[in-house]
Amino acid sequence: MECVLTEPLYLDHAATTPMTPAAVAAVREGMAMWANPSSPHAAGRAARAALEAARARIADAYGWRHEVLLTSGASESLAIALGRCTAARRIVSAVEHDAVLRAGGRAAVLPVDPQGRVDPGALGDVSGALVAVQWCNSETGVTQNIPDIAAAVHAGGGLLLVDAAQMPASEELATLADFVAVSAHKRGGPPGTGALLVRDVATLHPSGGQERGYRPGTENLPGALGHAAALAEAEPDHRARRARLDDAVRRSGGLVVAEDTARHPAIGAYRMPGVAAAAQLIRFDMQGIAVSAGSACASGSLKPSHVLRAMGWGEDASREVVRVSFGRTTSDADVERFIVAWRGVARATGRFAA
Secondary structure, three states: OOOOOOOOEEOEOOOOOOOOHHHHHHHHHHHHOOOOOOOOOHHHHHHHHHHHHHHHHHHHHOOOOOEEEEEOOHHHHHHHHHHHEOOOEEEEEOOOOHHHHHHOOOOEEEOOOOOOOOOHHHOOOOOOEEEEEEOEOOOOOEEOOHHHHHHHHHHOOOEEEEEOOOOOOOOHHHHOOOEEEEEOOOOOOOOOOEEEEEOOHHHEOOOOOOHHHOOOOOOOHHHHHHHHHHHOOOOOOOHHHHHHHHHHHHHOOOEEOOOOOOEOOOEEEEEOOOOOHHHHHHHHHHOOEEOEOOOOOOOOOOOOOHHHHHOOOOHHHHOOEEEEEOOOOOOHHHHHHHHHHHHHHHHHOOOOOO
16 A cells, blocks of 8 residues: 655744745855954955844834844843843743743743733832733733833833744834844744844943944854845735634634634634643644644643643643644645644544534
């Protein structure tokens, strides 16, 4: 009997998404410019000019008119802001990415409601504090009310750090945040590069070295060029696809995480009651379908999701949730294929309801 291989279906774009052709071409261009951008000779000056042009394009994509520090990604950007901000205190929401929780040290923790949202009116004393709030949660897709949070933080005399790694390039943050962490590989750029947008460098302790003295190490010119190229490409609108998946999961006996609040149109989290996420992932993987259980940094952990726990979920229920996320390559047919697969797993485990 001939063995028929299942065509791979990638639905884990929130972990990382394929590089766009324009980003690949830009990285190749940068790799041909081998000189160190900090070197004073002609080749170095050419590399520096290309690096600064990429920096300017990244800034323009976010409508940012302040400092842009090029980093190795959002995790490093968050670590720089949390580790070196001049603010005396740190406050983080309970649903932040692991990178924030690690870098925040003994930060005070803001609770969230059952939908995973921070209440801007319940921030408490933020004077002299750096407050970190993720714009879009990487596990659930829940988006925070950044304008109201920013207003409350600034009225209270604090600074706001926004993790925008999961969000498309937008000018919305330009007048709201004091620090913004962004990542290239979530947006179709190369892995290992990102940026920290800084409103006022006086609020950061310098470290010496490159990047205006705020990040040591040779600059990643190919990465910066690829990041800038990816940001120039529009993101598709996945609202109808995610709505279709939400509806199908509900009709099939599953639960949509945080279905009653604003969520990223390309990220959905779904519970299959009575079936562990690990078992679901194995069954989907056997069909060539890649999804995840939580964020990429935590999906291999045996611990229940701290995000779902902060939202009031029990330990057992939080272990039954998988994340499905769309990207530029996701089609309507891909969503339909996953729906069929989801129902098949539910039926095989006795959980199919419709």
